[in-house]
Amino acid sequence: MNFxxxxxxxxxxxxxxxxxxxxxFLNHQMDIRLFDQMGAEFKRRFADKPINKILTIEAxxxxxxxxxxxxxxxxxxxxxxxxxxxxxxxxYVAEVESFTHKCINHVIVAQKFLTSEDHVLIIDDFLANxxxxxxxxxxxxxxxxxxxGVGIAIEKGFQSGGRIIRNLGFQLESLAIVxxxxxxxxxxxxxxxxxMDAENEESAGGEICRSSTxx
Amino acid sequence: MNFxxxxxxxxxxxxxxxxxxxxxFLNHQMDIRLFDQMGAEFKRRFADKPINKILTIEAxxxxxxxxxxxxxxxxxxxxxxxxxxxxxxxxYVAEVESFTHKCINHVIVAQKFLTSEDHVLIIDDFLANxxxxxxxxxxxxxxxxxxxGVGIAIEKGFQSGGRIIRNLGFQLESLAIVxxxxxxxxxxxxxxxxxMDAENEESAGGEICRSSTxx
Numbered sequence: 001m002n003f004x005x006x007x008x009x010x011x012x013x014x015x016x017x018x019x020x021x022x023x024x025f026l027n028h029q030m031d032i033r034l035f036d037q038m039g040a041e042f043k044r045r046f047a048d049k050p051i052n053k054i055l056t057i058e059a060x061x062x063x064x065x066x067x068x069x070x071x072x073x074x075x076x077x078x079x080x081x082x083x084x085x086x087x088x089x090x091x092y093v094a095e096v097e098s099f100t101h102k103c104i105n106h107v108i109v110a111q112k113f114l115t116s117e118d119h120v121l122i123i124d125d126f127l128a129n130x131x132x133x134x135x136x137x138x139x140x141x142x143x144x145x146x147x148x149g150v151g152i153a154i155e156k157g158f159q160s161g162g163r164i165i166r167n168l169g170f171q172l173e174s175l176a177i178v179x180x181x182x183x184x185x186x187x188x189x190x191x192x193x194x195x196m197d198a199e200n201e202e203s204a205g206g207e208i209c210r211s212s213t214x215x
Numbered sequence: 216m217n218f219x220x221x222x223x224x225x226x227x228x229x230x231x232x233x234x235x236x237x238x239x240f241l242n243h244q245m246d247i248r249l250f251d252q253m254g255a256e257f258k259r260r261f262a263d264k265p266i267n268k269i270l271t272i273e274a275x276x277x278x279x280x281x282x283x284x285x286x287x288x289x290x291x292x293x294x295x296x297x298x299x300x301x302x303x304x305x306x307y308v309a310e311v312e313s314f315t316h317k318c319i320n321h322v323i324v325a326q327k328f329l330t331s332e333d334h335v336l337i338i339d340d341f342l343a344n345x346x347x348x349x350x351x352x353x354x355x356x357x358x359x360x361x362x363x364g365v366g367i368a369i370e371k372g373f374q375s376g377g378r379i380i381r382n383l384g385f386q387l388e389s390l391a392i393v394x395x396x397x398x399x400x401x402x403x404x405x406x407x408x409x410x411m412d413a414e415n416e417e418s419a420g421g422e423i424c425r426s427s428t429x430x
Binding site for chain 1: 239248250251274278282284288289290293327
């Protein structure tokens with residue numbers, strides 16, 4: 001287990017309905033020393049990419065993105081969420097479905113903060129169905145900028161977001177991938193990412209097939 | 216002028232209606248090196264306080280709070296804003312009027328993240344009428360915790376929030392206090408805080424009198 005998986009086991013709480021509560025260190029109370037370790041790990045995983053900007057989305061992505069940005073020495077832009085569109089000036093807007101809140105949100109970035117010169121690392125705290133993430137990717141592409149990669153703290157590996165994003169060809173790095181949880185025992189099953197990397201070539205075909213049923 | 220005032224003059228945009236746009240470095244795109252300078256300055260101004268937690272409010276306070284927290288080596292808690300109350304578990308809730316969005320918001324912090332042992336520094340990006348800030352102070356006090364101080368990036372000195380908070384006896388440190396703006400010329404007038412400190416004792420009586428008309 002890596003440092004984040006260890007922390008999830010120690011302080012995460014599994015609830016019914018595949019809910020993993022990590023609000024004591026990740027998305028309500030925030031452990032900044034942990035965020036710094038996460039930032040260093042993102043830097044290691046994206047060391048060869050010419051990243052000049054980090055893009056995240058309010059609210060709980062902002063803390064991780066800002067601390068990680070210190071390892072890349074780049075500015076952060078956070079996309080705003082709004083049910084209505086009322087920002088002034090020119091902006092990129094993506095429509096995003098929120099399953100949690102059962103509504104359509106707009107994800108918004110001012111055009112002046114993303115240009116075709118930008119090489120963007122997208123960072124967020126959670127990846128589940130990937131709707132918000134796909135909105136962010138769409139915005140980067142609308143700007144003619146390059147998505148150099150996606151860094152996620154916790155991916156729910158049993159939901160489809162990660163598979164879809166990887167099959168689209170993006171370098172998606174999740175520091176912890178939860179493949180299963182048991183609310184009764186509190187047990188959390190993590191994906192063995194080193195093993196996965198080794199088997200990647202063989203399993204790729206199967207992954208693509210399975211993802212095609214999710215559209 | 217200090218480093219933040221210089222940056223506001225360089226990149227801030229004054230708009231009609233006393234609006235100061237700082238979205239290129241503070242609250243949409245975020246200059247993390249600037250945030251680091253701000254964090255160091257907050258640490259200098261609150262050096263003698265036994266701060267063990269930083270409290271901020273989503274969304275644009277989070278980045279500043281997280282980078283500043285590295286100078287204090289403490290965790291950050293961000294209060295959530297919601298028009299409805301639907302978080303599970305026990306929480307502290309303050310009602311806050313939003314003049315910008317013309318509605319009542321609830322500011323919410325889970326009770327387990329604030330206790331009577333906590334010595335809290337509240338950090339936010341903007342202070343104008345101070346409604347959100349007063350909600351945060353109320354929440355800290357509901358928890359029986361101590362407000363050790365308030366650190367703000369930009370205070371609109373011509374609105375009443377700063378005066379009210381100072382008159383309540385809190386150590387409020389705003390890195391830049393804007394006393395006036397001219398949308399036609401783009402000119403921004405900052406308060407001379409060093410001079411203000413020197414004159415503090417004489418003017419305190421007057422300050423208190425003026426604040427009493429604001430209730």
